[in-house]
Amino acid sequence: MGRKTTHKFKAEVSQLLEILVHSLYTNKEIFLRELISNASDALEKVRFKAQSDSGEPEIAPEIRITADEDAKTLTITDTGIGMTRDELMRNIGTIAHSGTAELARLAEEGKESLDSLIGRFGVGFYSVYMVADEVTVTTRSIEPDAKAIAWTSDGRTDYKLQELDEDRPHGTEITVFLKEDMASQFTNEAHLKHVVNTHSNFINFPIFVGEDRVNTIQALWREPKFQIKPEQYAEFYKFLTFDSEDPFDTLHTTVDAPVQFNALMFIPNEGGDPFGMGRENRGLDLYVRRVLIEKQNKDLLPEYLAFVKGVVDTEDLPLNISRETLQDNILMRKISSTLVKQVLNHLDKMAKDNADRYAEFWNAHGELFKAGYMDFLNKDKFGNLVRFNSSASEDDKGLSSFAEYITRAKEEQKEIYYAYGPSREALGLSPHLEVFRKKGIEVLYLYEPIDEFVMDSLRDFDGYTLVSAEHADVSKLDQFESLEKEDKPEALSDDQQSTLDKLLVRIKDVLGDGVTEVKASTRLSDSPVCLANPDGNVTSSMDKIMRVMSKDSSIPQKVLEINPDHALVRNMLTIFKKDENDSFIDQAANQLFESALLLEGYLTDPHALVGRVQDLLTKSSGWYVDSNK
Structure with missing residues (x-):
């Protein structure tokens, strides 16, 4: 055996080891990752050297981990490049980038977990002292005539170096004498395999725990x-x-x-x-x-x-x-x-x-993907990829992109219209969409609250403005021909128009603070009334979402729009002209308003509405019986 010499650790190393040994480090298994990484680096150096010499490594590259439960030791062996005496002292006796005063300060303040400290100061080898009472590193460099060297330390103040006379292959063997409370954990082969699988599974060289190769899945x-x-x-x-x-x-x-x-x-x-x-x-x-x-x-x-x-x-x-x-x-x-x-x-x-394949993707992941409306850096790419159901689809399974919508848009149309609703059936009955159905203008159907945020965030696509059907500019829609000849009643005479103005005032008086305004509508054809937001900016559905978020369950004030061409409104005009105080006007105003609230999803107490319907049915059924005698 060669001579044995004792060397003091440099002050910063002693300080570091003190921190490691006395730390409340939770993930102690990280030391094995560090030692395997060092072994992998040593094997890479052998491979690089062999390639430079135009040959293959003489010894099969591998990392072996063996445990001895009785001796309470764990050994990590590699067939890597090894170290000379000087390299061993340089690599383990000092820390290249010390910073240990900072290290000690951070550890004392408890601001970082120790794995961060180990990573920051490049001291992975020393993490072994979290589980070790003593460590022996036996190594032989690949250099010709290199002697085997043993390095031993208890990780306190000094380390011993000894030259060995034995002939051993190049590489490094680290023997860890485990602390009493660590021995059962780190001599258990099943646990060791789990640690290797977790942290080092894709190392490019075979890793054996006992006789079994652990890292069998290819990177x-x-x-x-x-x-x-x-x-x-x-x-x-x-x-x-x-x-x-x-x-x-x-x-x-x-x-x-x-x-x-x-x-x-x-x-x-x-x-x-x-x-x-x-x-x-x-x-x-x-x-x-x-x-x-x-x-x-x-x-x-x-x-x-x-x-x-x-x-x-x-x-x-x-x-x-x-x-x-x-x-x-x-x-x-x-x-x-x-x-x-x-x-x-x-x-x-x-x-x-492949649109069909993308539709499969969208059905599986579209709901989550729509949250990308907040990725402003990729707004255009995101806009290309979102999909919605549409009035042009045959059923609620059909998907349309903005680009596809544009190909079907009418000439002179520079808007992409959309509407939110609980279902395709509900949107098919929406009063706000009557003018679009009448003129054959496509509307994208939104079923999820997040869809509103998508539209609100994107605002436009390829020169087309995204517009809620509820806020559509009717003058822009008027330029398009209706698909069918409209069976409109005769236009209101001046006298009827004057009566209508008074009727609208009367309906506002009946509904009071329930509405902000009652006005004649230009967008309705089949429905007698609809509700609209007074500010003209926020859609009814977005307003509802915001109210849910703020836990506001009150019914918001809306504008009530009246369709002057509807038969019911024309009958109300006749009744009002004859007697401005006729109770039917009050009854009809309340009924139309609450029906509109019901369609919008705001009506929480339908009792009055149901009672009114029954009363009106009773009266109308009497008229129906008389007319069929």
Whole structure:
């Protein structure tokens, strides 16, 4: 055996080890990730050296993890490049970027978890002392005539170095003498396999725990796309997500600029619950050179693309970057921006190439995707991809894009009209849409509250203004011919017009503060009345959404529009002309108003309406019996 020498740790190392040993570090298993990463780096160096020498490594590259329950030891062995005596002292005896005064201050203040500190100051090896009473590193460099060296320390103040006479292959063996309370956990092979699977599953070299190879799934994202079969993608997707079905779609990409990274992303067949429990179960797994840095990172893709599952692996981030630094990292923002564009471009191509397939995607994930109305940087791409049902569709399954709507728009029409309602049937009966039905002008149907926010945010598409049918400019609609000849009654005479003006005043008096105004309508044809918002900006449906959000259950004041050409209104004119105080006017005004409230979804107490209907039916049935005698 060679001579044994004792060396003091530099002051900052001692300080660091003190922090590590006495910390309340929760995720102690991270030390194994650090040691495996170091072993992987050592193996990469051997491979690079062999390639430079135009040959293959003499010893099979591998990492072996063995545990001895009786001795309470854990050993990590690699066939990597190894270290000379000087390299060992340089790599383990000092910290390249100390910053330990800052380290100690942060640890004392408790502002960061220790895994962040380890990552920030590049001291992964020392994390082993969270679980170790003592560590021995035995290593032999690949350099010719290099001696084997043993490094031993209890992680307190000093370490011992000894040259060994034994002939051993190049590489490094780290023997961890486990603390009493750590021994059962880290000598358990099942637990060790779980830790390797979690953090180091895609390391590019075989990792054995005992006799079993653990990392059997290939890091597909690193492989050339043309070599990968669909069943390999499907296998990887199932491994990643635990889904029993194959993915709906796969997006495999390699980017060199502005940041170098590989990404393998999948779109599942089924959408999760976007506003329920699945909200936290989102994000792409972030790797740095095949080592897992963060499971389900929430910053790489915005929430409206949360249906995308997969991995991102970059060369450009430091291996042990802290979570706090991740969130502020400019490279992360560049990766995120690139990923979002790639996903949106991929969906756009799918929509153009195969509308039926895109419809499948939309039915599964459209509800969540619509939350992208807040992504102002990608407004145009988002506008291309949203879909709605339409009055031009045959049923509520039909989907239309804004671009498709434009191809069907009338000449001179520069608006895309839309209307919100609980169902296709309800919108088919909406008084606000009568003029559109009459003139054959298409209206997009909105069924979900979020659809209103989409329209409100986008405002226009390809030179066409998005306009609520409720707020349509009637003068613009008048330029279009009706599809059928209208069977309108004779226009009101001057005398009838004067009576109508008085009738509108009377109806306003009857309804009082229930309405802000009663006026003649130019948009109605089949309905006697409709309600409109007084400000003309907020739609009735958006007003309802805002009231729900503010827990306001009161009935809002509306404008009541009266259709002067409707038979009921003409009869009311005749009755009013004969007797301005006829009780039927009061009865009809209240009935029409409450019927309109019912259609709008505001009427909470229908008792008066039902009683009035029964009274009117009784009277009208008497007239009907008499007229048929």
